[in-house]
Amino acid sequence: MKKWTSVIVRHVEANLKVYILLCGIFIFGLCVGAGIAGAIPTDTCETARQYLGVAIKDMNTHSANVFLSSFLSILKPVLIVWLLGFSRYGIWFINLMLGLKGAFTGFSCGLIIRLYGTKGIALAAAGILPQYIIILPLMLYICQAGIEKSQNIGGGSPLSSKNRTKTLQYALVLLICSAIALLAASVDCYVTSALLRSLNYIV
Numbered sequence: 001m002k003k004w005t006s007v008i009v010r011h012v013e014a015n016l017k018v019y020i021l022l023c024g025i026f027i028f029g030l031c032v033g034a035g036i037a038g039a040i041p042t043d044t045c046e047t048a049r050q051y052l053g054v055a056i057k058d059m060n061t062h063s064a065n066v067f068l069s070s071f072l073s074i075l076k077p078v079l080i081v082w083l084l085g086f087s088r089y090g091i092w093f094i095n096l097m098l099g100l101k102g103a104f105t106g107f108s109c110g111l112i113i114r115l116y117g118t119k120g121i122a123l124a125a126a127g128i129l130p131q132y133i134i135i136l137p138l139m140l141y142i143c144q145a146g147i148e149k150s151q152n153i154g155g156g157s158p159l160s161s162k163n164r165t166k167t168l169q170y171a172l173v174l175l176i177c178s179a180i181a182l183l184a185a186s187v188d189c190y191v192t193s194a195l196l197r198s199l200n201y202i203v
Contacts, residue, residue: 029102
């Protein structure tokens with residue numbers, strides 16, 4: 001455990017500037033999303049309230065479909081960012097993807113809080129925080145890896161032993177991220193669902 005912690009700390013220290021930039025982009029997206037949630041019409045809010053109430057009350061915490069849907073929703077942006085790493089211009093789209101992720105999160109939290117007031121804070125925390133403890137570091141990690149890969153595009157023949165080794169290492173990053181996505185999906189399917197069901201009296 002100490003070895004892994006040491007590896008993670010060294011990795012973050014070596015890429016600190018990139019991670020600070022990525023955090024700034026995500027926070028900017030959060031603010032934009034929350035602002036949009038505050039600007040939507042009241043009648044749309046009422047429709048969203050009805051939909052959210054039905055979705056939470058009908059939630060099945062042990063459904064394989066829920067787990068699969070959650071896993072795919074987490075893995076898709078990870079896979080897109082990973083693929084963008086193979087493009088010389090991927091860095092711009094990777095930053096955009098992270099900003100949009102932040103905007104979606106900010107919109108979701110902002111809308112829930114707008115719908116339910118102070119009780120919405122507990123609802124938003126239960127619905128988003130458990131899996132985002134895993135998802136946010138996952139997104140930051142894959143974005144950093146994608147940016148590094150994108151910046152190194154064009155350096156020699158892709159068939160050279162050096163580039164083959166880097167490509168294999170990059171493939172390992174996707175494998176690690178897929179395993180983390182499985183963990184996040186498990187948390188979303190079981191922990192988050194259980195928390196939301198316990199708070200369904202709010203909706």
